[in-house]
Amino acid sequence: MDNDRQMHDGDTRPSPTIDRQNQVDRLWDHLEATLPRFEALPGVVGVTLNGGISRGYGDELSEIDVTLYLTDTVHEAWVAGRAPIATGITVVDGQLYDIAVERIEAVEEGTWSETEQWDRSYAEILSDPDGRLAATFDEHLGSPPGLDHAEGLLFDCWWHFELATTCWVHRRDAVQAHYVLSGAVEPLIKSLFAVNEAYLPHEKWLVNLSRSLSWRPDDWETRLQSAIATGDGSMETVHERRDVIASLWDDVDRYARKQADEDVPVRWMQRTFYRALSSLVESEQVPYEKWDAAFGGGLLAMDPFASVARLDGDTVSLDETALDELTADELYDWHYQVVEAVSDRN
Template identity: 30%
Template sequence: MQRSSPRGSGGRESSASCSWGALARGYFDEYSDIDIVVFKRKGVRLGVPRERELEYKGFLVDYEVRDYEDELRRPWSMEERWTFSHAVVHYDPEGRVAKLLKRKVPLREGERRRLLRESLSWAAWYGWDFAETWARRGDLASAHYCVTVALSLLVRALFLLNGQLVPPDKWLLSEAAKLGRLPPNFAEIVREALLVRDLTREELERRKAAVAELRAWLEAGAAQPRPAT
């Protein structure tokens, strides 16, 4: 794919580009598409739509155009930060994209600790308090759903324990399996926590026991100093 380099005032380069998604992470198969984002200076016209999906040599390409100045001011979500943490910069003559990513992407230690505490706290609320309340109300479907939410929160906490940004839900379990610090029986815990044979109290307690094992491992890990990297 050809790179374009429109110029702004003073002859300075006015755009930069990078790719993200599965291709940038080295994970690409027949079900993946190619994601590209172009950063331009505000006011520069590139002559293309802001967002577009097209086919290129048999591959589906999603691209979007963003204003660099707006991105500097706009807070990025955790999902965006995770996505851009794997981005590959293809064209950045002024180094503006590199500076933007350095400013927006990193997970600071104070933020990591805060989010880890919050994830563990919310997991306890969902997996035990909320789930039990719904079970006593006779709504076992809601009780089981709360256990599923608790599992998701604890898997998110695994990334934070490892000092990493949290991926979107689509990639949560797949990427979690690659983390350096995991319970030795993580795959079994996830299987037991996700398996729902029936919406009964017995199944609820079995699933809660699996989630409790992951919660205990995380709480023990959170109480220890982070290994030096």
């Protein structure tokens, strides 16, 4: 087998930052010696290396993650307990492996999850005699989700540090407030990957790989530690954590809007609402099919659209009078900010 011992020269993907002796070459050597056994198994049409070693790092605690791609009938026999080798966590010639099996047709035809996209974006194709893996990887890994995905992640983060935490601060429950604040950290870090146009890692690697992203907020490491640390668990530390998380969120939000090829005078998490209302104000009438494709029909049941839009047959129409008469006390602040931004633009 001819491999490039990832990471490849010029590779700009996030890579591990670990201050320990990297034993990836030793693990690669073991895999090279073992690979022919996997390739010789009946029904195996492809093999990939996954996991940490494919990302360029391994040590004495690492297993070698290998995925075997099987034909339909062989896969059915293996998952029914008729596999000719042990799968899952197993020891092969003194080395720990994690052997996964996939039905090749399912990989080719199915929708890959967020974590599958990330893991397979690093995967090393070890055996692919018919080119099926190369073809399907090229098809499914066109480009990371990017700025579009950051919108929902930034909302998720905001919901945790602003809405939910505020409730529990008001109710004087510091432990519950800390708990929901912790829920803001994962979408915050994932939004950082999204604005860097990178696939979103599994939580096992999320913090570590964030250190090698091309853009990070200033003093990322120190501020992230403060965002995670609960201190003595007091209400004072709730406020301290929330301030740090909010400031990091603000940095990522501003970066997302700076990178966008459109003017978004609201927070990035409000972009879809802003674009939808702007489109309706500009056109006054939008064919429902076009609206549904761009924004989703369900948006019409949410504010501010529930107050200012009508669905007349196959057309979404703007109620200009209703929009002009909307006041701040009739809408949640989040929604009224969108209305104000659209009104200011027009």
